[in-house]
Amino acid sequence: MLLDAFPSFSTLISLLIIFLLMKNMVKIVRQSEVMMIERLGSFNRTMKSGLHFKLPVIEQIRKINWRDEELERIDMRERVLDIPAQTTITKDNVSLEIDAAVYMQITDPEKAVYEINDLPLAISQLTQTTLRSLIGEFDLDETLASRDKINSSLKVVLDEVTNKWGVLVNRVELANVSPPKEVLEAMEKQMQAERERRAAVLSAEGDKESRIARSEGERQEMINQASGEKEALIQTAEGQREAAISRANGTAQALEIMSSAEREAIKKIAEALGGDVKLATNYMISKSYIDAYEKFTHGEGDKVYLPYDASKSMAAFGNLGDLFNQSKN
Known part of the structure; x- marks a missing residue:
């Protein structure tokens, strides 16, 4: 009686098979992810975020190759691909170690699965070959000074090629540009010489401005002194003129008084x-x-x-x- 209360072995096997089938049939796709469904080996549909059902046995999930892995779910978000460092040669035959970062996003998962086998590897190889070609068009100084121009040119080429793979390249950045040790030493010496030249120029400019300021101060001092002397002479002449006018007025008044006195004396003498x-x-x-x-x-x-x-x-x-x-x- 106790054994009859438990299900039989065949019943358990049947329940397990049903559970596995249901698990294989029901798929929940997360936000920003998709799954590719093939029916009898041919592409059938794309399952986007939400709850989905697929037929067992005849429908299978097509996986995508991603850096030695096979993934059932395709991430639709923007990703960053690190491009390994490689040796490139500039226009003036200088070897540079350059690595980069590519910001890409899958926009058409069907193309990303069926148009290219290993998408990250293809983009990495394409970036390296294009970068070597671009660096060969610039000399060392241009390469170091025109990183934005190289980034823009590289993005244009990658975006054009990866469009048929269902990929959008948003941005490309050169991470590190490393010249050889000898070139770095020569650049350091050049920079040191440039700093010394600038210091000498600034020192000469400062001395020039100092001399100009001193001469300007001396000129202004001479102008002020001459102006003071001129003002003093004017004041002296004005004082002398005023004194002469005062003396002349005094003399005129004295003569007038004397004339008046003489006139009065003549008058009295005439009366006498x-x-x-x-x-x-x-x-x-x-x-x-x-x-x-x-x-x-x-x-x-x-x-x-x-x-x-x-x-x-x-x-x-x-x-x-x-x-x-x-x-x-």
């Missing part, structure tokens, strides 16, 4: 002489001669200085005599 203005004027002139005559007698020693025209002096004395006689009358 009975209104004879001419006689009063002669008196003032005679007095001026006598006052001036006093200065001629003040020489050194026993010398007496007389004016050259003594007749006018004698006439002044005569006028004074006449004035004296007239005042008595």
